[in-house]
Structure formats: structure tokens, C-alpha cells
Amino acid sequence: MKKLTIALFAAGLLLMGQTVYAQDSTKQTTEAVVVDSSDADMSIEEMIGNEDMAELAEMAAEDIGMHQELKNKFIEGDPRYMSLVAIVLIIGLALCIERIIYLTRSEVNTKKLLSDIEKKVESSDVEGAKTICRNTRGPVASVCYQGLMHINESAEDIERSIISYGTVLTSRLERGCSWIKLCIAIAPSLGFLGTVIGMVMAFDQIQAEGDISPTIVAEGMKVALITTIFGIIVALILQVFYNFVNSRIDRLTTQMEEGAINLMDIFAKVKAKSEK
Incomplete structure (x- = not known):
């Protein structure tokens, strides 16, 4: 409520300032318009001057702008x-x-994602790690999910699966580039x-x-x-x-490759702890 009152007060001051400025401008315009009757028959060129007329013409030409110039060239080029x-x-x-x-939407915080996955895997909550990957957009999460799907297999099989799926994800990223x-x-x-x-x-x-x-x-x-x-x-x-x-x-x-390497390190660390 306090902010609203301050905003209304500022708007009132701004409106008052604009009103005063408009009145001053009107007064100045009225004083400038009043001229002697002997000057009524003078032409615009005589009142303004030839040099001023040339400057006005130059300013008017500059006001055409780049957009109009491009339009003209477009028409001239057929x-x-x-x-x-x-x-x-x-x-x-x-x-x-x-x-x-x-x-842009596919980019995620890879370090945070891998940290969350590592906590879940260390606590033997593989399904929780999969849920994190499913709820995270981007190819890095998809690669990690693919690795979690084969967590009970050998390291070679996990790496082969990740590489194959990474190729598919890369082709998706490059879709439309051709x-x-x-x-x-x-x-x-x-x-x-x-x-x-x-x-x-x-x-x-x-x-x-x-x-x-x-x-x-x-x-x-x-x-x-x-x-x-x-x-x-x-x-x-x-x-x-x-x-x-x-x-x-x-x-x-690069993020996919780093994520895959870190995921394999997480799996190796967890397996080493379980064997002990």
C-alpha cells in the first residue's frame, strides 16, 4: 500500500510538470506566432532563409532511414x-x-545433476537416481539415465550402451543443421x-x-x-x-562426454565400496 501511494504521488508530480511545460510551450508559441502585418506577405523561403531550407531538406532526406533505403533497393533489384x-x-x-x-533449453547444471545422482546411487536408491534423470531435461540427463538402466552390467557394456545412445542424442542436437x-x-x-x-x-x-x-x-x-x-x-x-x-x-x-565419464567413475566407486 505504501509503494502504491508513493507511485501515485510521483505520477501526480509528473503530470503537474507536464501540464506546466505544456502551458509554457503554448505561451512561447503564441508569442512567436504574433508578427507584424507587413511580414504576412513574405514567402516561406524569405522568412526561413535559403540556407535553413537546405538544412531542412537534408534533415528530411536523412529521416527516410535504413528501412526505406533497403525497401528501395529491394524494389530496384526486382x-x-x-x-x-x-x-x-x-x-x-x-x-x-x-x-x-x-x-538453450537442453543445457543443465551438470555438476549438480551428477552430485544428486551420486548421492542416490551411494544410498542404493537407483530408482531415485532414475527419477532425477527423468525429471531433468537435456541430453546429459538422458545419458545418465541410460547408464543407470545398465548399472548391474559390466563396465564395458555400460560404456558401449552410453556411447551408442550418445550418438543418437548428438544426431538429435544436429537436427535441422543440414x-x-x-x-x-x-x-x-x-x-x-x-x-x-x-x-x-x-x-x-x-x-x-x-x-x-x-x-x-x-x-x-x-x-x-x-x-x-x-x-x-x-x-x-x-x-x-x-x-x-x-x-x-x-x-x-562435451557436457555429455564429461557426464558419461563421471557417471562411470561413480559406478566404479560404488562397486569398490560394495566389494569391501
Whole structure:
């Protein structure tokens, strides 16, 4: 209740400040608008000045922004070919984001997980250790669960089972990466396709006009170069995301290997204690 009162009081002060500022601004605007009647017939250029008009025009041009510039280049590069590059970018980013979310959710605190499993195994509560693995997401917990399933077998059989199941989990982690690589390869290829088509358009126009004009050649060359640039940019963007995904996969694979090694050490320690 106290926090709510303070928040309402602060909001009231802010509202009062805005009201006073609005009144002052209105007053200043009214004073600035009042001019002599002799100045009423002056043009805007004469009142502002040519230099100020040039600065305003430059500021207006800058306000177009990068988004409008990209839109213009997209249209100049012929939407028929640029749309294909854009579709590849969207599909590639969707695959990358899906993999990043999946891999991020698969990461767990490996040390804590193995510590909990070790406590359960030392107290001969194998089912409790399995329950911990089932309730923990990620490939590390799955590898540990696979080892606990064969805890009564020999060390060689346990290791063989863990390695085989680890291969399956690694393939799950890499699911969709081949499609990302395909998008990386397709994007510049589509750009080069636009380049070839743009060159063909230029030569067709030269043939139709019967004369080599810089204007005719420039139009086709522009389409060619813009599509190539966008194709390479898309490939570079997807390559960065792909490398990030690969780094996450390598990290999880390393955690799986460390978890398997530590789990085998836990089994060996427990068996040594039981034999004594």
C-alpha cells in the first residue's frame, strides 16, 4: 500500500510538470506566432532563409532511414528475384532460432545433476537416481539415465550402451543443421542467378534498341549487382547463426562426454565400496 501511494504521488508530480511545460510551450508559441502585418506577405523561403531550407531538406532526406533505403533497393533489384532471397533468409533464421531455443533449453547444471545422482546411487536408491534423470531435461540427463538402466552390467557394456545412445542424442542436437547449411549455400546462388538474369536482360535490351547505351546496360547491371549483394549478405547472416548453433552443440556434446565419464567413475566407486 505504501509503494502504491508513493507511485501515485510521483505520477501526480509528473503530470503537474507536464501540464506546466505544456502551458509554457503554448505561451512561447503564441508569442512567436504574433508578427507584424507587413511580414504576412513574405514567402516561406524569405522568412526561413535559403540556407535553413537546405538544412531542412537534408534533415528530411536523412529521416527516410535504413528501412526505406533497403525497401528501395529491394524494389530496384526486382522483387521477383529478391523475394526468393528473402524467403531463404526467413526460413534460415526460423531454423536457427528453433535450434538455439532447443539447445538453450537442453543445457543443465551438470555438476549438480551428477552430485544428486551420486548421492542416490551411494544410498542404493537407483530408482531415485532414475527419477532425477527423468525429471531433468537435456541430453546429459538422458545419458545418465541410460547408464543407470545398465548399472548391474559390466563396465564395458555400460560404456558401449552410453556411447551408442550418445550418438543418437548428438544426431538429435544436429537436427535441422543440414537445412541451415542448405540455406547458406542457396542464398548466394540465388544472388548469382539474379546476376545472370540481369545480364541477360541488359543484352536483350541492347538487342532490341540496336545500340549500346549506358542507360540500357545500367538497368540490367543494377539488378544483377543488387541481387548478388543481398544473396551474399543473407549467407553471411545465416553463417553467423550457424556457427553459434554449432558452438552450442559442441558445448552440449562435451557436457555429455564429461557426464558419461563421471557417471562411470561413480559406478566404479560404488562397486569398490560394495566389494569391501
